[in-house]
Amino acid sequence: MSKDIYTSIGEIIDFEVHLLEGEALSASMEIKVNDEYVIFGGQNLFSSIPNSGVDLVGHFIQRCFQVSAVDKTRDLEGHLLKVAIEGDFIIGIASLVNEDFFYPAQEFPKLSAIR
Numbered sequence: 001m002s003k004d005i006y007t008s009i010g011e012i013i014d015f016e017v018h019l020l021e022g023e024a025l026s027a028s029m030e031i032k033v034n035d036e037y038v039i040f041g042g043q044n045l046f047s048s049i050p051n052s053g054v055d056l057v058g059h060f061i062q063r064c065f066q067v068s069a070v071d072k073t074r075d076l077e078g079h080l081l082k083v084a085i086e087g088d089f090i091i092g093i094a095s096l097v098n099e100d101f102f103y104p105a106q107e108f109p110k111l112s113a114i115r
Contacts, residue, residue: 003087008033010083015076024048025057040090063102067093
C-alpha cells in the first residue's frame with residue numbers, strides 16, 4: 001500500500017558530495033521541512049558504482065542546480081523549494097515558481113535505458 005504524497009516548502013541546509021568506500025561518488029541535500037531535517041538523494045538512492053557509464057551523480061547535481069536556479073553549491077544553502085514527501089522521505093523537489101519536479105527515482109532508470 002502506497003503512502004500519501006504531499007507537497008511542502010523546504011529550506012536547503014546543506015549540499016554534499018560523498019566518497020563511498022574510496023571508489024564511488026554520491027550526492028545529497030539536507031533539507032529542513034517544518035522542524036525536521038531530511039536527506040534528499042545520497043547513497044541509499046544512487047552512487048556512481050555500480051552505475052558506471054551513466055552519470056547519475058552529475059545528473060543529480062545538475063538537476064538540483066536547475067531546480068534551484070543556481071550555479072554554485074554554496075548558493076544552494078538557504079534556498080527555499082517545494083518538496084514532495086512520501087512517508088518519511090523527500091521523493092522530489094521543485095522550484096517555488098513552477099511544478100517541474102525532479103524525481104530521481106523516475107529519471108535515473110530512464111538515463112540507464114539510454115546507455
